[in-house]
Amino acid sequence: MKLLYFPGCTLKTSAKNLEKSAFFIMEKLGHELKEMDDWVCCGVVSSLSDDDLMRHLAPLRSLIHVEDQGEDKVITLCDMCCNTLKQTNLRVKEKPDDLETLNAFMDRENDYKGTVKVLHFLEFLRDEVGFATLKKMVKNPLCGLKIMPYYGCMMLRPREVAIDDAEDPTIMSDLLTVLGAEVVDNPFKIECCGSYHTIENKEIVSNRAHRITNFATERAADAIMLSCPLCRFNIDERGKDAEKKFKGYKQIPVYYYTQLIAIALGLDPSVCGFENHAVDPNLLLKKKGVYKKIEI
Amino acid sequence: MSKKQLPKNKEISKIVFKKGELAKEVEDISGENLFGCYQCGTCSAGCPYVDDMDLTPDEVIRYVILDRQEVLNSKTIWLCSACFTCAERCPRDINITKIMEALRQIVLRRKIDRSNAHKTTKKEREKIPQIAFVSLFRKNIG
Numbered sequence: 001m002k003l004l005y006f007p008g009c010t011l012k013t014s015a016k017n018l019e020k021s022a023f024f025i026m027e028k029l030g031h032e033l034k035e036m037d038d039w040v041c042c043g044v045v046s047s048l049s050d051d052d053l054m055r056h057l058a059p060l061r062s063l064i065h066v067e068d069q070g071e072d073k074v075i076t077l078c079d080m081c082c083n084t085l086k087q088t089n090l091r092v093k094e095k096p097d098d099l100e101t102l103n104a105f106m107d108r109e110n111d112y113k114g115t116v117k118v119l120h121f122l123e124f125l126r127d128e129v130g131f132a133t134l135k136k137m138v139k140n141p142l143c144g145l146k147i148m149p150y151y152g153c154m155m156l157r158p159r160e161v162a163i164d165d166a167e168d169p170t171i172m173s174d175l176l177t178v179l180g181a182e183v184v185d186n187p188f189k190i191e192c193c194g195s196y197h198t199i200e201n202k203e204i205v206s207n208r209a210h211r212i213t214n215f216a217t218e219r220a221a222d223a224i225m226l227s228c229p230l231c232r233f234n235i236d237e238r239g240k241d242a243e244k245k246f247k248g249y250k251q252i253p254v255y256y257y258t259q260l261i262a263i264a265l266g267l268d269p270s271v272c273g274f275e276n277h278a279v280d281p282n283l284l285l286k287k288k289g290v291y292k293k294i295e296i
Numbered sequence: 297m298s299k300k301q302l303p304k305n306k307e308i309s310k311i312v313f314k315k316g317e318l319a320k321e322v323e324d325i326s327g328e329n330l331f332g333c334y335q336c337g338t339c340s341a342g343c344p345y346v347d348d349m350d351l352t353p354d355e356v357i358r359y360v361i362l363d364r365q366e367v368l369n370s371k372t373i374w375l376c377s378a379c380f381t382c383a384e385r386c387p388r389d390i391n392i393t394k395i396m397e398a399l400r401q402i403v404l405r406r407k408i409d410r411s412n413a414h415k416t417t418k419k420e421r422e423k424i425p426q427i428a429f430v431s432l433f434r435k436n437i438g
Contacts, residue, residue, distance in 0.1 A: 009426040044430040045378060048397035050327035055434075080427045157380035166384050192344045192379035196432040199413055199424060204348060204375075229425050237423065 004071045005033040006062060008042055008081040015229035017273025021258040022077055022121055024271040029129055038065045044080045046087035053098055059088035060102055064109050066116045073117050075124055079154035079228035085118045086161035120155055122227060123163040126171055131178045139266035141180025144288045148184040148216040149173050150226040153192050179264040184221040188212045193234040209239035210246055222284055223253045225260055240278040253281040302350055302369045307408045311368060319360050325398035332388045333357045339382035339392045345375045353382055353392050373399040374410055404438035411436040
């Protein structure tokens, strides 16, 4: 199956490894991700002011370009993009008057007909590939690894665009079980990582990273698995900063779910791009003997 | 409710509303009914930033209803990063995230910016993901 994919800015810069590992997983699964033509920035945060339609223009433009390419489905890897595209899609479906205004404003584009379905890659793996199929393909189970899933905000809230239950999600722990890892549960799994405060208020973000990670390490977790590139940066990099502030605190490695799937499917670790992480994710995998079984 | 000391910003303090107008503007921008709030504090209990806030989210709503315009000076409205936890949990189904955004918009629409992103060092700029910058600009510049 060939599927259209919306990358977004971060996947092309600081989260290249998330994109690369996802491409290789798809190849292994016998599908193909095709980057869509003419994608534009999604705007990252969806409009929260009711009277302002301007912020829906950017995501809507990309949705129109999906329709222009004759597709009715688009996959995103970034949680922020997924959330923004889904919220705009929902808004124009619920309020046809708003769609009319937006269509009239973008007079050089075709009208949006509302046929596109936005999918998070994780959602695609669960609903269309199926975790059971994934399980059959695991060659290199992550035995002995205790991993805490971390969901963040954007894939769970608001409820209308969530890919799983907003208070008690299970999609990541289900995935980890399929991959053969042990799941460490944590009430902070759905709490905000500090988001954009990482620019102007580093202190708050490293406190949050410490709080989230500390709870996991107290429960003997070896690593954290997440999906959003901003959560990765905040927990990994700012968590590393927190080591100076909190005595005895040690930041544990942070993986994207795509990287762990790639390792479990027996792909070459070089597709994971581990060099971009603050805490080296390789060390743990070597220590636990996960790599030994890979035939390169 | 005890009187709290809020930081003062010269420009923000110049914004003046007639009686009841602040609540009306917040309701117009957010589309939410402020008066549905019965001050249970569920939003504040679950807020990940509450420890750093000067007013708790439920206090912010009360301040707006009581026409206390100093609420625009509070750190709270700028600390909210729209994680939607409060909106998800509110038993009165009020989207508090949207109310925080409305208060930010009241300030930003009067051409008052709240960002010092230009002071970020080059090293940091190269490392921080773009999504952080775009969302900061959207939230603190408008």
